[in-house]
Amino acid sequence: MSRRALRRLRGEQRGQEGPGLGQLGLEPQPGDGPERARQAGPPPAPANRSRAGVSNRFELILAEEESEDEPPAGEERVDTRLSERDTAGGNKEGTRDSNKEGAASEEMDNGQEEGPEQLDRTPVSNNKPRKKKKKRKAKKTSAGDTLVCLTLRETQVWHVELCLTHGALLSSRNLNPENEWKRYFGAHAVLGDQRMRQRQRQYVRSTWLTAPKNTWPRYSKTGITMRLLDTQGGVQHFTFEHHREYQQVQYKFLDTVESIDPNNIVLLLQMNPYHVDSLLQLSDVCRMQDDQEMARDLIERALYSLECAFHPVFSLTSGTCRLDYRRPENRAFFLALFKHLMFLEKRGCPRTALEFCKLILSLDPENDPLCVLLLIDFLSLRAREYTFLTRLFQEWESHRNLSQLPNFAFSVPLAYFFLSQQEERPELERSQAQERAARLIQLALVMFPSVLMPLLDHCSVQPDARVASHPFFGLNAQVSQSPALNQLTSLYVGRTHALWKDPAVMAWLEPHVHEVLRMVEAQHPLVQEAEHKRKIRYQSAPRNIYRHIILSEMKEAMAALPLEVTSQPVMGFDPLPPLDSIVSYTRPERTSHPSNESTLSLFFRSLLPNFNLQGDIWHEGDDEAGAGQDLNQGVNRLMAAMRDMLANIQFQEPPRDDNPEGDGDWN
Secondary structure: OOHHHHHHHHHHHOOOOOOOHHHHOOOOOOOOOHHHHHHHOOOOOOOOOOOOOOOOHHHHHHHHHHHHHOOOHHHHHHHHHHHHHHHOOHHHHHHHHHHHHHHHHHHHHHHHOOOHHHHHHHHHHHHHHHHHHHHHHHHHHHHHHHHHHHHHHHOOOOOOOOOOOOOHHHHHHHOOHHHHHHHHHOHHHHHOOHHHHHHHOOOOOOOOOOOOOOOOOOOOOOOEEEEEEEEEOOEEEEEEEEOHHHHHHHHHHHHHHHHOOHHHHHHHHHHOOOOHHHHHHHHHHHHHOOOHHHHHHHHHHHHHHHHOOOOOOOOOOOOOEEEOOOOHHHHHHHHHHHHHHHHHHHOOOHHHHHHHHHHHHHHOOOOOOOOHHHOHHHHHHHOOOHHHHHHHHHHHHHHHOHHHOHHHHHHHHHHHHHHHOOOOOOHHHHHHHHHHHHHHHHHHHHHOHHHHHHHHHHOOOOOOHHHHHOOOOOHHHHHOOOHHHHHHHHHHHHHHHHHHOOHHHHHHHHHHHHHHHHHHHOOOHHHHHHHHHHHHOOOOOOHHHHHHHHHHOOHHHHOOOOHHHHOOOOEOOEOOOOOOOOOOOOOOOOOOOOOOOOHHHHHHHHHOOOOOOOOOOOOOOOOHHHHHHHHHHHHHHHHHHHHHHHHOOOOOOOOOOOOOOOOOOOO
């Protein structure tokens, strides 16, 4: 029954003179039955019908507008078939059509019954199917959205530029560690009473990288902005910029770093709570003092400050936004992201850390300034994203030679082995994965024989006599390799040895080690070719690998760094800056102190770095009056410095014994 008929019936029910059932076309005809009603369908309404007796004539106009807004039955059926065909195929079309016919027959049967009681129940009974239709539409919409997300995720392609994910909602959700904890422990265990606190929390800006906390200082503009430089081939190049007021704070920060006193950085942050480089440097200090909670909180605050300065067009998820690491203003964002993902991995959120690793790689995939390619395989294995790792290797091997990195050479066959152990996969896929794992692990052992013995040592596994005594895997393999290759192998073993401790993995590795020994004894051409590659390549590591090792703080790899890297000072806010940096502003030169200072002046400057007895530098031609005035000012500054130093001296009082005679009566 249509809405127009229902509204007229309601008008009649209010006591108005309304049209009868015959005028509405609902009066049963002789010989009509349920079967004929089902075949004929609802009769068409006459074009020129009397509107008399309706309580509100605008009701009919509204009814006509509502009926016009509703899609025709044919269009609704087409949309439904499209969504159903995408989700479950066309097998359910007959069921859907029979359901529609059943609903139509109910409407006709209800319309043929007469009586006031039935008229009272008619709107309720006829509204129920429509409510069910609305619910079905909502379900179809959500199912369609889910299907689109899954389809986009399955069809993502990794070419020269690495896209984080397809779909902002899906990827941004993976950047939140709480969502990963919810999958592990449940929403109630993770959130707890946070919902009540969130209701009482003041309004803060919504961000994707971090969630602002109530304990943070109130955010205000810091003087950092982002500018779009150019767009080439669909790729947008951005850069952060420091305004004049932020540059002044940056100069003060460099002065505090030279003072080698963390308290000066704390004082600077009290005045400028969202200065990014100060937050990064103080985070390293807190981490060295084993204050991991404060160190992580400072990194999150730095990310929040940088995200608030994003350009409106800058997207974290498109994979087409670039930042040049050669610009000093952009380095803080790279470093904050890297340190944040390291904290996430330690907190047991490898999937979220993997998404941040993808984000860093998408900002500059060609240069990879932090060399996250040495880390992405480990995070993929930790997060059990084996398919992603294998697809990344297949897509990038042709133009990036990922097999020449020890981490990819060993992690990719390990990922194929884990895929072959998944019982829910088809038998054909499992057998193919097992064959690829066997072939790739043998190539890895031939190319990097120095990895095996340290890996077994870290896993507390004793090799058999044949493997232990063979020179191919012995100490000679580690001594003969270049220092650059030693850094890569030490970094991989120290980072991923826990993934190889599984007894099933060791049982899978053992026969392939013996197969490689047979290839060596048979003088297989692959063995000689791999030895030739090791001699020619890996002569010196690029600067981004050194930077990655310093940020990772892996003891095994840090010990293998060359002297030219370890001898220079490394700052946490800018470790090993690029040699071809693009500098937008320079720090003004500090006033040089005169060389003829007295011993007393040097002594007071050692106590008070800002103290200057002689004031400004004397220039030739200054008259005696000016020199005398400068001397008086210097003496005044000396006296003020002495008073300040004496005022800050505090003497500790000796402990007093209020009861020298021992315990007595309180009376």
